[in-house]
Amino acid sequence: MRPSLFMTEIRGQSRRNFLTQCLTGAVALGASVGLRAPAQQAALAAKSRVVIARDPQLRGTSTPVDVHRLEALVDRAMQALFSGEHPAPAASAKAIAAWRRIAGPGDTVSLKVNTLGGRGIATNVELVEVICERLQQAGVKPANIVVWDRDSEELERAGFRIAIGGDRVQCYGTDRVGYEDDLSSWGNVGSRLSKILTRSSSVLINLPVLKDHDGAGVTIALKNMYGAIHNPNKYHPNGCDPYVADLNMLPEVRSRMKLAICDATTAMYEGGPGFKPEHSWKPNSLLVSQDLVALDYTGWQMIERKRAEMGLKTLEAEKRAPHYIATAADGEHRLGYCDPSRIAIVEV
Amino acid sequence: MNCESITTENSARGAIDRRSFLVCALASGAVLGAGELAAPAAAVPLASGAETQSDTRFTFEARFYEKLPNRKIRCKLCPRECIVGDKERGYCGVRENRGGVYYTLVHSRVCAAHIDPIEKKPLFHYLPGTTAFSIATAGCNVNCKFCQNWDISQSRPEEIPAEYVSPHQAAAVALQYNCPTIAYTYSEPVVFAEYLMDTADAGHVAGVRSIVVSNGYMQHDSLVEAYGKMDAVKIDLKAFTESYYTKVVTGQLKPVLETLVTLCKMGKWTEIVYLVVPTLNDDDAEFRGLAQWVKANLGPDVPLHFTQFHPEYLLKNLPITPVPTLERAKAIADAEGLHYVYIGNVPGHPAQNTYCPQCRKMLVERVGFTASQMLIRKDSTCPFCRHKIPGIWHA
Numbered sequence: 120m121r122p123s124l125f126m127t128e129i130r131g132q133s134r135r136n137f138l139t140q141c142l143t144g145a146v147a148l149g150a151s152v153g154l155r156a157p158a159q160q161a162a163l164a165a166k167s168r169v170v171i172a173r174d175p176q177l178r179g180t181s182t183p184v185d186v187h188r189l190e191a192l193v194d195r196a197m198q199a200l201f202s203g204e205h206p207a208p209a210a211s212a213k214a215i216a217a218w219r220r221i222a223g224p225g226d227t228v229s230l231k232v233n234t235l236g237g238r239g240i241a242t243n244v245e246l247v248e249v250i251c252e253r254l255q256q257a258g259v260k261p262a263n264i265v266v267w268d269r270d271s272e273e274l275e276r277a278g279f280r281i282a283i284g285g286d287r288v289q290c291y292g293t294d295r296v297g298y299e300d301d302l303s304s305w306g307n308v309g310s311r312l313s314k315i316l317t318r319s320s321s322v323l324i325n326l327p328v329l330k331d332h333d334g335a336g337v338t339i340a341l342k343n344m345y346g347a348i349h350n351p352n353k354y355h356p357n358g359c360d361p362y363v364a365d366l367n368m369l370p371e372v373r374s375r376m377k378l379a380i381c382d383a384t385t386a387m388y389e390g391g392p393g394f395k396p397e398h399s400w401k402p403n404s405l406l407v408s409q410d411l412v413a414l415d416y417t418g419w420q421m422i423e424r425k426r427a428e429m430g431l432k433t434l435e436a437e438k439r440a441p442h443y444i445a446t447a448a449d450g451e452h453r454l455g456y457c458d459p460s461r462i463a464i465v466e467v
Numbered sequence: 468m469n470c471e472s473i474t475t476e477n478s479a480r481g482a483i484d485r486r487s488f489l490v491c492a493l494a495s496g497a498v499l500g501a502g503e504l505a506a507p508a509a510a511v512p513l514a515s516g517a518e519t520q521s522d523t524r525f526t527f528e529a530r531f532y533e534k535l536p537n538r539k540i541r542c543k544l545c546p547r548e549c550i551v552g553d554k555e556r557g558y559c560g561v562r563e564n565r566g567g568v569y570y571t572l573v574h575s576r577v578c579a580a581h582i583d584p585i586e587k588k589p590l591f592h593y594l595p596g597t598t599a600f601s602i603a604t605a606g607c608n609v610n611c612k613f614c615q616n617w618d619i620s621q622s623r624p625e626e627i628p629a630e631y632v633s634p635h636q637a638a639a640v641a642l643q644y645n646c647p648t649i650a651y652t653y654s655e656p657v658v659f660a661e662y663l664m665d666t667a668d669a670g671h672v673a674g675v676r677s678i679v680v681s682n683g684y685m686q687h688d689s690l691v692e693a694y695g696k697m698d699a700v701k702i703d704l705k706a707f708t709e710s711y712y713t714k715v716v717t718g719q720l721k722p723v724l725e726t727l728v729t730l731c732k733m734g735k736w737t738e739i740v741y742l743v744v745p746t747l748n749d750d751d752a753e754f755r756g757l758a759q760w761v762k763a764n765l766g767p768d769v770p771l772h773f774t775q776f777h778p779e780y781l782l783k784n785l786p787i788t789p790v791p792t793l794e795r796a797k798a799i800a801d802a803e804g805l806h807y808v809y810i811g812n813v814p815g816h817p818a819q820n821t822y823c824p825q826c827r828k829m830l831v832e833r834v835g836f837t838a839s840q841m842l843i844r845k846d847s848t849c850p851f852c853r854h855k856i857p858g859i860w861h862a
């Protein structure tokens with residue numbers, strides 16, 4: 120018997136199939152994407168708004184967040200983002216109207232969470248549940264919502280339950296569907312993208328956490344997209360600069376990205392990306408924006424303030440300032456603003 | 468990554484039967500199929516994890532690393548010296564820190580296997596006319612923008628199909644197919660050093676030699692230990708400038724030059740390939756500097772292959788290397804006094820043959836990847852003038 124090992128021919132075959140599939144798939148996708156301006160393209164039209172929604176009572180005396188308070192916090196943040204108003208505490212038609220600016224009937228919405236750090240520092244399941252509920256109230260079918268990250272086991276470790284099939288919100292990792300065979304490339308990045316992103320998302324909502332990163336300085340929304348590619352390990356040199364910015368320029372990412380809600384209920388100012396309870400604090404906040412660069416810049420400044428409070432050096436002094444954020448705003452990328460004079464912080 | 472293409476279209480001898488792999492893959496429920504069959508506009512998730520191959524079979528403690536505080540480790544295999552936190556992987560993506568212990572995830576995890584002519588590596592002065600059982604795992608410690616095998620070299624092991632091939636099985640397959648050598652190639656063997664070492668040992672016990680096709684981007688100690696077990700080495704010297712290594716390879720030139728000097732001191736049979744990429748590493752001064760360095764540090768008898776670039780991966784905007792550029796490179800290296808300068812990836816070019824540097828007669832004629840005529844005597848001398856021709860010519 121001859122040894123039977125190999126994969127490139129299979130891959131070659133599938134590439135051809137995929138080209139055909141793309142030709143048909145692109146039509147539907149294009150129609151949907153065209154309905155609303157993508158977050159990062161819309162952001163440059165004006166000064167970018169970043170909402171910081173805080174509730175010191177979010178946890179009461181217990182560790183888990185209070186779901187009702189979290190729900191109210193999400194509603195306040197969304198209304199403030201889209202109307203600039205300080206809304207009434209109860210969920211209102213205005214809150215749902217705000218969600219309709221992001222997605223509606225006919226959309227397939229993917230929620231990219233961050234679960235790499237395990238339960239200690241992952242996107243809260245409760246936050247994701249609130250967002251899924253609001254999306255459904257905005258008209259998105261539950262089965263058209265996918266909660267995802269790179270790996271199903273990591274999702275489970277962070278408290279998510281894997282859900283596949285049926286008329287319910289879906290939840291699984293890219294390990295269950297794989298990556299596209301063809302490369303997507305921009306600048307210094309060439310990667311295969313998660314099929315969840317390319318085939319199950321007309322709208323992408325980025326749900327990162329707020330944390331320190333030993334190589335990149337900080338990891339918030341822009342870097343969260345490392346969980347959407349097959350080769351993130353290749354893009355950590357030089358503090359991830361310009362790789363983070365280049366990755367967010369990939370058309371498949373940029374055209375779908377509509378909103379980022381950073382879960383800063385718990386955050387880390389040092390020792391990341393793995394969870395270190397001794398270096399974490401509880402801002403009990405959400406950072407919400409359609410400009411991921413402005414959101415990352417704002418989150419970075421929060422981390423710097425906490426570092427100063429704890430007597431730590433700045434990230435610049437530690438030679439790990441997140442320069443990729445400025446790169447994302449430069450003339451080549453124009454993904455958003457990292458100039459504080461162009462960022463309107465709205466605190467609610 | 469190395470520059471040997473995984474495809475075998477030009478191979479004079481048969482590759483391993485891919486059709487039988489397809490049959491086998493279907494029978495064993497190969498995970499690849501699930502994704503490929505997905506509907507155009509939606510991905511269909513599998514009910515259980517896509518990785519059905521037992522992870523533990525491939526997971527061995529790494530040999531070249533040191534432990535650091537807070538369950539971190541520093542990898543000592545290649546010059547990157549990745550510092551890797553718990554549950555994270557190094558740059559190559561095939562080594563993982565689990566609780567402060569560093570593991571290779573690709574021991575015996577073979578994602579590519581072929582029987583290739585040894586000329587395809589290319590090794591021209593090592594057992595010409597023989598075949599090598601050629602294997603690879605996922606992963607690479609650099610990221611060349613021209614990589615021909617990026618779909619395995621730039622992937623994590625769990626992302627591509629693989630089969631369990633133990634060191635003893637690899638040696639047995641080589642024997643079964645009359646391959647005097649096992650070749651570690653296609654991706655980057657540095658990152659599967661432990662498997663390479665164990666397979667070389669198993670091969671030597673069975674009477675099968677080992678050769679490696681590598682970028683040479685390795686630390687001194689791991690090089691001596693791992694490639695010390697090799698019988699011949701081919702190093703891809705990607706360019707002769709640090710800037711090219713930084714921009715195109717994501718690596719460094721200096722450690723590769725140090726590798727070549729160390730291999731020379733170790734007495735390993737070594738050949739060098741230089742992939743000539745239009746506009747990026749093809750000027751006269753670079754060719755001359757390279758040839759002078761080789762002669763001064765390794766001697767004039769080390770074979771140097773200038774090979775033709777084809778647009779691939781992230782360098783699709785550049786043309787194929789014009790043959791006159793390769794001929795110019797060869798002329799410069801010849802003029803600097805190197806004795807064995809070849810032109811590669813250009814089938815039928817006369818510079819694929821080996822000529823005696825003394826009497827200029829042709830000693831080995833090559834057609835494609837086949838040595839069609841081999842005149843070098845058993846005592847490694849030219850049959851016409853008795854000049855010694857360096858290499859291992861006979862088994």
Ligand code: SF4
Pocket residue numbers: 542543544545546547548549556557558559560562607608657658
């Ligand atoms: S072998 Fe891999 S993990 Fe080790 S230093 Fe090199 S790239 Fe990093």
